[in-house]
Amino acid sequence: MKINYPSISRFQQLVELKDYRPATKKEYVRYVRKLAEHFQCDPATLIENQIREYFLFLRQHKHYKRAAMKAAKFSLLCFFVDSVKVQGWTVFNELRIAEPQVLPVVLSRTEVHALLAAIIEPRVRTVLALMYHCGLRVGEAVSLEVRDIHGRVTPPRLHVRNGKGGKDRFVPLAPAMVEELRRWWSTHRNRTFLFPSPGRGWADRSASLSQSMSRSTAPMSVSSVQMAYRLARAASGVNSASTTHSLRHSYATHLLEESVSLLQISKYLGHESLETTVIYTHLTAISEARTQAALTLLHQQSQA
Numbered sequence: 001m002k003i004n005y006p007s008i009s010r011f012q013q014l015v016e017l018k019d020y021r022p023a024t025k026k027e028y029v030r031y032v033r034k035l036a037e038h039f040q041c042d043p044a045t046l047i048e049n050q051i052r053e054y055f056l057f058l059r060q061h062k063h064y065k066r067a068a069m070k071a072a073k074f075s076l077l078c079f080f081v082d083s084v085k086v087q088g089w090t091v092f093n094e095l096r097i098a099e100p101q102v103l104p105v106v107l108s109r110t111e112v113h114a115l116l117a118a119i120i121e122p123r124v125r126t127v128l129a130l131m132y133h134c135g136l137r138v139g140e141a142v143s144l145e146v147r148d149i150h151g152r153v154t155p156p157r158l159h160v161r162n163g164k165g166g167k168d169r170f171v172p173l174a175p176a177m178v179e180e181l182r183r184w185w186s187t188h189r190n191r192t193f194l195f196p197s198p199g200r201g202w203a204d205r206s207a208s209l210s211q212s213m214s215r216s217t218a219p220m221s222v223s224s225v226q227m228a229y230r231l232a233r234a235a236s237g238v239n240s241a242s243t244t245h246s247l248r249h250s251y252a253t254h255l256l257e258e259s260v261s262l263l264q265i266s267k268y269l270g271h272e273s274l275e276t277t278v279i280y281t282h283l284t285a286i287s288e289a290r291t292q293a294a295l296t297l298l299h300q301q302s303q304a
Contacts (some may be wrong), residue, residue, distance in 0.1 A: 007044035008032055011083045031075035042052045044084050051076065052091045070097050104249040106283050107295065112250055113239040115229075118236040123213075123220065124228040126184045126196050128247065134158050134171040135251035135269050137227065138244045142219045144194040146185065151178035160270070188250035195220045252280045 011032055015025045035054060036043045058064045058072055073095050080086045107115065112132055119125040130142045131209060140160050149160040156173040181194065188210050190196040196216035198209055207215075230245045239246070250267070255265050265276035 002045075003280075005036060005042040005044070007079075007084065008036065011079050014083050015078070021166070026196075027071055028075040028078055030074050032079045033235070034072075035076060043079065048086070048089045048091050051080070051089075051285070052094070055091070055095050064096055069095075073097065073287065077270055101256055103279065103282060104245045105239055105242045106253045107238055107242055107246055107250045109254060114236040115232050115238050119228065121228070122184060122187065123195060124225065124232075126180065127220070128227055128229065128232070128244070130177070130181070131244065132247040132251055133177050134160075134173065135248045135255075136224050137158065137164065137248060137267075142195050142222055145192055146194055147189070149173075149178065149194065151175075151182070162262060163270045165270075167270055167273070169267070171268050190214055190216055192217075193219045249280070249283070252277065252284045256280050257284045263273045 002043075005250060008029065012029050015028050018025070020028070030045055035046075035051075038052065038054060038057070039046060055069075055072070059069060064072065073092060077092045080089065081092075114124055116129055116132075119128065127141050130136065130144075131138065140163055141162075144158075145161075148161065150157045150159060150170075151173070154174060156178045158171045158173050160169050160171060185194060188196060190213055193216065196213040197218045197220045199212045199216050226244055233240065233242060252265050252269060255268075256262065262277055262281070263274065263282070266274050271277050
C-alpha cells in the first residue's frame with residue numbers, strides 16, 4: 001500500500017511547478033517514494049547520515065548503474081534542498097558518479113548507404129535517412145510536424161522543437177532531402193505529422209496504409225523505428241553494436257570530415273557545451289590523415 005506522506009505531496013506540487021518534462025517529474029517523485037518505502041517513514045524526517053547510508057545501499061546492494069544513481073541523487077537533492085530546505089548537507093557533493101569515457105559507434109558512409117538500402121518500407125527508410133541527414137535523435141524525428149520543414153527558405157532548414165532539455169534549434173537541409181520529404185508526405189498528406197502512426201486500421205486491413213496515416217492523430221512510435229533499425233542492421237551486416245543514435249554520431253563525424261566547423265556541428269546537434277562535440281574529433285580517419293599530412297609538412301619545413 002502506497003502511503004502518501006505530506007512531504008511527498010508537497011514535493012509533487014513543487015515538481016509540477018518546475019519546467020521539467022513529464023517523465024522527469026514522475027521519476028523525481030518515484031525516487032522519493034522509494035526512499036520512504038526503504039525507511040518506512042516520512043522521508044522529510046530522515047537525517048543526512050541516513051541518506052548517506054541509503055546511497056551506499058543503492059550502490060553496493062542494489063547495484064545501481066550510473067543512470068539510476070544519477071536519477072536518485074538529483075531526485076533526492078531536489079527533495080531535501082528545494083522542498084524540505086535542509087542546510088549544510090554535504091552528502092550530495094560526496095556522491096560522485098563518474099561519466100563513462102566510451103567512444104560512440106560511428107558508421108562509415110558505405111555502412112549508412114547499405115543500412116538504408118536494406119529498408120523496403122518507405123516510412124522507415126525516410127525517417128532513418130532524415131535522422132542521418134540532420135543528426136536527429138529518434139524521438140525528435142518521429143515527432144516532427146509538417147510545419148517544421150522550411151523548404152521554401154534559402155537555404156532550406158528543419159525546425160527541431162522541444163529537443164533535449166526542452167530546447168528548439170534549426171538544422172540545415174539539402175534541397176534534395178526536402179524533395180524526398182515532399183514525396184514522402186504526398187503518400188499520406190497528414191495535416192499535422194510528417195511521420196504519422198499507421199494506427200490499428202491498417203493492421204486489421206480496414207483501411208490502406210496511406211488512409212490510416214492520413215487520418216492519424218499521433219506520430220509513429222520510437223520503438224517501431226528502433227525495431228526497424230535492428231532488422232535493417234541485421235540484413236545489411238553493418239556494425240552490430242550500432243543503434244539509431246549511431247546515425248546522429250555518424251552525421252557529426254561525417255560533417256567534421258567535410259571540414260564543417262566543430263562550433264557549427266555543436267549548434268546543429270543542440271549540444272550545451274562544445275566539449276560534448278569535441279569527442280567527434282577522435283572518430284574521424286580523415287582528420288587523422290590531415291593531421292599526419294600537416295605534421296609531415298611542418299617537419300619538412302623545420303628541417304629546410
